[in-house]
Each structure stands twice: as C-alpha cells, then as structure tokens.
Amino acid sequence: MSKLRVAVIGAKGRIGAEAARAVEAADDLDLVAAIDRDDRLETLTEADTQVAVDLTHPDAVMDNLEYVIGHGIHAVVGTTGWTPVRLAALEERLAAAPGIGALVAPNFSIGAVLTMRFAQQAARWFESVEVIELHHDNKPDAPSGTAGRTAQLIAAARAEHGRAPQHDPTTHGLPGARGADVDGVPVHSVRLRGLLAHQEVLFGGTGETLTIRHDSLHHSSFMPGILLAVRTVPGVPGLTYGLEHFLSEDFRPDED
Numbered sequence: 269m270s271k272l273r274v275a276v277i278g279a280k281g282r283i284g285a286e287a288a289r290a291v292e293a294a295d296d297l298d299l300v301a302a303i304d305r306d307d308r309l310e311t312l313t314e315a316d317t318q319v320a321v322d323l324t325h326p327d328a329v330m331d332n333l334e335y336v337i338g339h340g341i342h343a344v345v346g347t348t349g350w351t352p353v354r355l356a357a358l359e360e361r362l363a364a365a366p367g368i369g370a371l372v373a374p375n376f377s378i379g380a381v382l383t384m385r386f387a388q389q390a391a392r393w394f395e396s397v398e399v400i401e402l403h404h405d406n407k408p409d410a411p412s413g414t415a416g417r418t419a420q421l422i423a424a425a426r427a428e429h430g431r432a433p434q435h436d437p438t439t440h441g442l443p444g445a446r447g448a449d450v451d452g453v454p455v456h457s458v459r460l461r462g463l464l465a466h467q468e469v470l471f472g473g474t475g476e477t478l479t480i481r482h483d484s485l486h487h488s489s490f491m492p493g494i495l496l497a498v499r500t501v502p503g504v505p506g507l508t509y510g511l512e513h514f515l516s517e518d519f520r521p522d523e524d
C-alpha cells in the first residue's frame with residue numbers, strides 16, 4: 269500500500285521538529301516536505317503533499333491554510349489563536365473545497381483531551397471553577413488554546429445544566445488579578461522557564477474541592493495524537509474541532 273504523503277509547516281519549531289521526526293519514523297507515512305518561515309508554500313504542491321500539519325504561529329496559520337486547502341491538501345492544525353470568527357472562516361473555506369478535511373486540535377495529547385472531557389463532566393456539579401495553565405517562557409499566546417477551550421466547554425456544560433454565572437466577590441485590587449474571563453470562567457496563565465505545558469482545573473463546592481491536573485512533560489506527548497490526526501483526516505471532509513472526534517476505543521497512544 270502506498271504511504272500517505274505528509275508535510276510539516278513550522279518544521280524548525282519546538283513541536284514542528286518533533287512532528288517531522290515522528291512522521292519520518294512512521295512506516296505508513298512519508299515526510300515529503302518540512303518547511304519553515306523562509307520556505308515557499310509551493311514546496312507542498314511540488315512534493316504532491318496529501319496532508320499538511322501546521323505548527324506555526326497564530327499570525328501565520330490562516331494564510332497557510334488558505335494555500336493548503338486551496339490546493340486540495342488536507343490539514344492537521346495544532347497552531348493556536350482560534351476564535352469563533354476564525355473557525356467560521358475556516359469552515360466556510362472548507363465548504364468551497366469538497367472532500368478536503370481539516371482538524372484543528374487545541375491539544376494533541378491524550379491526557380489533555382481527557383482533562384477537557386473530565387472537566388466537562390464535573391462542571392455541572394460545582395459552584396466554583398477556575399482554570400490555571402502553566403507553560404514555557406517562550407509561549408506567545410495567553411491563555412493557551414487548551415485552557416480557552418477547556419473554559420468554553422465548562423461554561424457550556426454549566427449553562428446546559430442551568431448553573432448561574434459564578435459570583436466574583438472581588439471589590440478591591442489590581443486589574444488582571446482574577447485572570448482572563450473566558451465565558452465567565454477565570455483563566456490564569458503562568459509563564460515559567462523549565463515548564464512545558466500544564467493545566468489545572470479547580471472545582472469548588474460545599475466543603476470540598478476537586479482538582480484535575482495534566483502535565484505534558486515532553487513534546488513526545490503530542491505525537492500519537494498528531495499521527496492519529498494525519499491518518500484520519502483524509503477520510504473526514506470539512507472542519508473537525510478537537511482530537512476527541514478522531515479517538516476510538518482502539519487508539520493506543522503508547523504504541524506509536
């Protein structure tokens with residue numbers, strides 16, 4: 269069987285470099301292009317790319333996707349910076365490219381996907397909730413894409429179960445001390461040398477708290493999810509938001 273022809277955009281970056289190595293090491297995938305900011309996007313079409321993985325920067329991803337989708341290439345996107353407006357624009361672009369699929373994943377690690385799912389499940393039961401995300405000191409965006417998505421899912425679950433917005437007791441203090449407000453959920457961003465990608469979801473109820481914590485300790489944590497996405501996206505036209513939609517019972521992150 270012929271191998272799937274895969275390109276990585278952002279291949280000199282922290283995660284892009286790891287993704288290029290993971291694609292290269294996979295028996296069923298062929299790394300046909302690995303480009304970065306000084307390279308031409310035409311390299312992808314010249315290499316007859318079937319799936320492009322974008323791991324670049326919020327400022328670059330929309331133009332990259334315009335080229336990729338416009339040339340009939342499926343997309344796997346880990347780059348952050350997704351707003352409802354951007355997602356709607358991408359969905360519209362895909363509607364004009366029948367048969368082409370794009371997966372946008374706030375996080376490719378199984379632990380982070382499960383954190384979001386567990387937080388969604390817990391949200392209805394607790395009065396208070398706050399999200400704390402902690403990342404390396406070179407991350408340009410805050411809050412992280414994962415934290416933003418986690419907060420959105422929690423807010424939607426609270427609303428679905430008729431929970432009133434949280435009461436913020438703060439009347440005095442400094443601006444920003446209570447974090448960013450994502451759909452009514454406070455999200456706090458820590459940037460610290462030595463860290464990689466970490467998140468805590470704190471729930472509080474009467475006389476108890478529940479903390480869900482996830483730690484990505486190495487970029488390898490994202491690779492099984494990226495490879496799963498690369499293999500799955502050609503069969504799923506249109507926009508998919510979140511790796512959870514590609515997970516099946518037989519996914520074994522430790523086997524890739």
Ligand SMILES: NC(=O)C1=CN([C@@H]2O[C@H](COP(=O)(O)OP(=O)(O)OC[C@H]3O[C@@H](n4cnc5c(N)ncnc54)[C@H](O)[C@@H]3O)[C@@H](O)[C@H]2O)C=CC1
Binds near residue numbers: 282325376377
């Ligand atoms: N969804 C997920 O699971 C994960 C997502 N990310 C996201 O991936 C993105 C990249 O993260 P890092 O690798 O840490 O950043 P990085 O700064 O180390 O790498 C980004 C790379 O993209 C390149 N780049 C920038 N503009 C470009 C363009 N127009 N064309 C081609 N290449 C371009 C840069 O030169 C750089 O080499 C960020 O948005 C980050 O949040 C990171 C880790 C996991």
Ligand SMILES: O=C(O)C1=N[C@H](C(=O)O)C[C@H](O)C1
Binds near residue numbers: 374376411415
């Ligand atoms: O920049 C990173 O490192 C990461 N970015 C993604 C995010 O913003 O959620 C995923 C993960 O947290 C690593």
